[in-house]
Amino acid sequence: MLDIHLRATLRSPDRTFALDAAFRSEAPRTALLGPSGSGKSTVLMAIAGLLPGAEGHVRVGGEALLDSARGIDLPARARGVGLVFQDYALFPHMTVEENLRFGVRRLGHALAADTRERVEALAAQFGLEALRGAYPRHLSGGQRQRVALARALATRPRLLLLDEPLSALDTELRIRLRAELAEMLERVQVPTLLVTHDLQDVQALAQSVVRIEAGRIVA
Amino acid sequence: MFTPLWLTLKVALLATLFAGAAGIALGWWMARRRFPGQSVLDSVLLLPMVLPPTVLGYYLIVLVGRNGLIGHWLERWFGITLLFTWQGAVLAAAVVSLPLIYKAARAAFEETDGRFAQAARTLGAGEWEVFLRISLPLALRGIGAGLALSFARAMGEFGATLMIAGNLPGRTQTLSVAVYAAVQAGDDRLALSLTLVISVVCVVLLVLASRLLQAKH
Numbered sequence: 001m002l003d004i005h006l007r008a009t010l011r012s013p014d015r016t017f018a019l020d021a022a023f024r025s026e027a028p029r030t031a032l033l034g035p036s037g038s039g040k041s042t043v044l045m046a047i048a049g050l051l052p053g054a055e056g057h058v059r060v061g062g063e064a065l066l067d068s069a070r071g072i073d074l075p076a077r078a079r080g081v082g083l084v085f086q087d088y089a090l091f092p093h094m095t096v097e098e099n100l101r102f103g104v105r106r107l108g109h110a111l112a113a114d115t116r117e118r119v120e121a122l123a124a125q126f127g128l129e130a131l132r133g134a135y136p137r138h139l140s141g142g143q144r145q146r147v148a149l150a151r152a153l154a155t156r157p158r159l160l161l162l163d164e165p166l167s168a169l170d171t172e173l174r175i176r177l178r179a180e181l182a183e184m185l186e187r188v189q190v191p192t193l194l195v196t197h198d199l200q201d202v203q204a205l206a207q208s209v210v211r212i213e214a215g216r217i218v219a
Numbered sequence: 220m221f222t223p224l225w226l227t228l229k230v231a232l233l234a235t236l237f238a239g240a241a242g243i244a245l246g247w248w249m250a251r252r253r254f255p256g257q258s259v260l261d262s263v264l265l266l267p268m269v270l271p272p273t274v275l276g277y278y279l280i281v282l283v284g285r286n287g288l289i290g291h292w293l294e295r296w297f298g299i300t301l302l303f304t305w306q307g308a309v310l311a312a313a314v315v316s317l318p319l320i321y322k323a324a325r326a327a328f329e330e331t332d333g334r335f336a337q338a339a340r341t342l343g344a345g346e347w348e349v350f351l352r353i354s355l356p357l358a359l360r361g362i363g364a365g366l367a368l369s370f371a372r373a374m375g376e377f378g379a380t381l382m383i384a385g386n387l388p389g390r391t392q393t394l395s396v397a398v399y400a401a402v403q404a405g406d407d408r409l410a411l412s413l414t415l416v417i418s419v420v421c422v423v424l425l426v427l428a429s430r431l432l433q434a435k436h
Contacts, residue, residue: 048337049341075340077341077344077345078343081341083337089334089337089338091335091338093356103343106348107352152341
């Protein structure tokens, strides 16, 4: 399902970071577990097509999104990969509904009736109907997470990427939302790769785990 | 008294339009890219803010005058003359107000979080769409403030305007030039009323600009 080998060198003024991570997974939900600074979020960015200069290959369900050897490097917008950012990155100038529709309504095109219905059904499924007109700044942490997840799923991605999905929340909320998130992921049935530093997230959310340290996968 | 006011408003509005389009595009480009010589280009774009307006006016005459590099070409192919016309005043005002909108737009684009653009890309948006639906709306307050400042600066433009467009009452005599002419002619009453008009308009614009900058998402 997932076949990944990524190489990249990241240079900042104070350090150079070499990423060379290869792994495969057939599980519906895989966790990439590692301490902060291990490069796990970088892997996610590279899979989404947001890391310029990444080499290697990214295959999802047999389809190559990146394959340096064959000169394939799809831009982020063409990868069909849904990414939920650590702090959700909801568009602050758009309502919940506008956020949800962003990925399905292209500029200058009207929203097709069946797409509208699908997004509305998704909003209902995530309990967001009452919040459709609200702006992200008025939402709670849990609500933001649901909007971010629904926004990514609205485009019907072939792969869902979650970057530290629970770290933006305080401890008490985290325990409650972990269960909620597990249930939502179980329901939507989209292949998922999630990044976390928390073993409890792995146990609750994933069937398979890959460990990463200092830019390399460790057994 | 109203002819110079309308002329000034027309010139300032058009100048802000041109400077705004160029300044927003340049600000966006400079905020996104890193290339060698960038700080030099940045300085050149800010130059009209610090150069004496007469020097700027002289540069413009060299460029768009009848025998100028661009002026020669404009006249030959399009029959356009900028010297001693109100269109020339628009050019002068646009050049002096460009740094204000460019600086404001660049800062506004640099302040907006890059992750919003990244999120938009993963949701299928191309670069134009990212600009129109994400970057521009998020930077709009800063850009609005920059536009208000540009407009105020364009309204008050004197030195470069005088050198390019001259002082032709009813044709190129803007408010600030008219004030100068009135004082030279000893017409204190006219000078005073013109001064009051331009002061009130500028205060209103500055208040507007600071309101825009203070209001946050």
